[in-house]
Amino acid sequence: MDIFGGLLAGFANILTPENLLFAFIGCALGMLTGVIPGFGPASATSLLLPLALFLGPAPSTIMMAAIYYGSMYGGTITSVLLNVPGEISSVATTLDGYAMTKRGQGGKALAISAIGSFIGGTIAFVGLVFATNLSSFAVGLGPRELFAITIFALVLVIGLAGDSLVKGLIAACIGLFVGFVGLDPFTGITRFTAGNLNLADGISFVIVAIGVIGLSEILESIGRRTLIDFSGNVGPIRITWKDLKDSSGAIFRGTGLGFFYGLLPGSPAAAATFTSYAIEKRLSKHPERFGKGAIQGVAGPETTNNALGMSNYIPLLTLGIPSSTTMAILLGAFTINGLQPGPQLFAQHPEVAWTLIASLFVANIMLFIMSLPLVRVWVSFLKIPTLILYSATLGFMTIGAYSVRNSMFDVLVMWIGGLAGLLMKRLGFPLAPLALTLVLGPLLEENFRRAVSIEQGNYGGLLFSSTVCQVIYGLIVVLLLVKVFTTIRASSKKAGARTGSAEPVRAKEGQK
Amino acid sequence: MSFLDRVASARRTRAAGEWIAATVNRVTTRFPWLIAERIAAIVILLLALYFLSVAVSYGLNDGAQAAPGTFPALAAAALVVLSVIWLFTAKPLKKDVEDETPGEEVLDHYAHQEGAAQEELAEAAAHDADATGALESDSHPIRLIFVLVWSAVALPFVEVIGMIPLLFVYLTGLFVVVAQLKWWKVMIFTALTLLLAAYGAYVGGIYLPDPIGIGPFLYGIVARIFGW
Structure with missing residues (x-):
């Protein structure tokens, strides 16, 4: 199926009343969970993941994609109005977005965010459509190469997303072990079940995602004394031609930047949005206005974030590599419906792949329509005290976790996951590597074992038998060395700064 | 209070x-x-x-x-x-x-990201520290402990009294103690919401445990009212 034929078929599928309804429900649910303070797309999609179990492959992927996009739009509302970014990539938006809210221009900030997001998402969509060609190159890759690519993606995510390489790798290993529990697909023996029959079928990814990502977020928020409730004024939701003209450059630059960053597996979304912010400040005739409510400071990062959200699908759909926690959860939604994103998806289930791609465009339009005129409706949800939302969400999560396999054991696993996630956050562990290995772990092991079989038990051949593998492993070594080097340099700089700052204190003490 | x-x-x-x-x-x-x-x-x-x-x-x-x-x-x-x-x-x-400044952790994080200029990083770190540092410093462990203990006490009773009655008790407890809502409002709101959720689960084919037969009981009442 060629690109245009596939895309037309995708639009034909999505434009049925039933699928449009799923897209609409997904957008609304995504917006709704996105406006819960502190909830980013990852938490929102993990909470709503059980919904994917009860729909077919196409409706569930449509709905999950809409939820993801909707939660990104919803997250903007809390970033701008409450100064509470749902995830690290939204911090750049808060810098000028919240400053605009304080000046009574919150509505204007939300409007330019929606327009920028729509334009960025639409242009990135065109790029995504053409980038699907990459999957045809990836079809020829064997288990050795796929194993190497997955390791490469993991190293990128661990290296770029977190502060500590060691903690990132530990989190990745923990995710692998959760994936090992249950029946071994090759030999049929049970592994790591400690004789517990409930574990024989393995630990569901859905349950762990709800617990580690969603529940831990709620528990962390509940444990705070200061809670965020919005009682301010949004201001008029309109922008002038002058605002649009002022922001147009930021929007188009943000689109290009976001699309480029999204192509990289493990793309650091925060770096992309801050780079956009930095560029806009540099190019501005009034850099002194940044941080005090410059409209370009909202338009640039928001557009970048949404364009990146769209182009993040490229490594997922063409290589099967999720580039962020949210993408890992979406990959989980695919796998529980028996689909495996990657080069084979376009060959085996082109209708699902193209319907998903078309649904992204439809969701982008829907959200643009829903977010501008209905912004006051979404803001009204912010006026519900957060503790009510958190309490209700706990009840919803209990039903969601139970419904996965009709088992209270799963609810217990969700709570264990939630506590573990909370503990990991407190200890400074990044959760993205854990989410990634949870989903990719089984695939990683499958490719490893197939590759060993091909190599007749020669483990050295696994590393060096093909040129692609040699290049990828070489890149992995370089990346790891760079990460170790930068970590050492950063810690020595920090130690130097501390010694420097301690000197004047000592001098003062000496004078006394 | x-x-x-x-x-x-x-x-x-x-x-x-x-x-x-x-x-x-x-x-x-x-x-x-x-x-x-x-x-x-x-x-x-x-x-x-x-x-x-x-x-x-x-x-x-x-x-x-x-x-x-x-x-x-x-x-x-x-x-x-x-x-x-x-x-x-x-x-x-x-x-x-x-002796650590509140924004240092955030600054460290951004310092690892590539591309963004240092001054924006410092500005962002200061801003983020304002936004999140205040939240993290004033934790409310008693609230968290209550939620954990209440969940540990209540949730195992699902198999005994069923999912919907249990969620009624569980959520009422959370709404009254954690969210500080009036108990009678909570009971009405929770009961109605859970009835809707139970109906949704029934329509969606989700099995919810009901050992005391509350589902057929409620269905009987509704059927009598509407003459089904």
């Missing part, structure tokens, strides 16, 4: 908090090496060793193929090495370090 706030500020609670803080202080003074990160590293190391021994028991070599234990053993070995590295490189948690 809510019930949980009163508990948090009660003399006995404060005394218990002070006792815990004093005990932790005594232990860490006596064993300065023992900090939270190192304790976590030791726990992970022990788990990794256990996983390694279990993985080895599944077999490591199966002729020309990888045995069921090969890949888990490799992962466990990596985890052993990583936890040992962490054990020896662990630093006190930022909260424990008094």
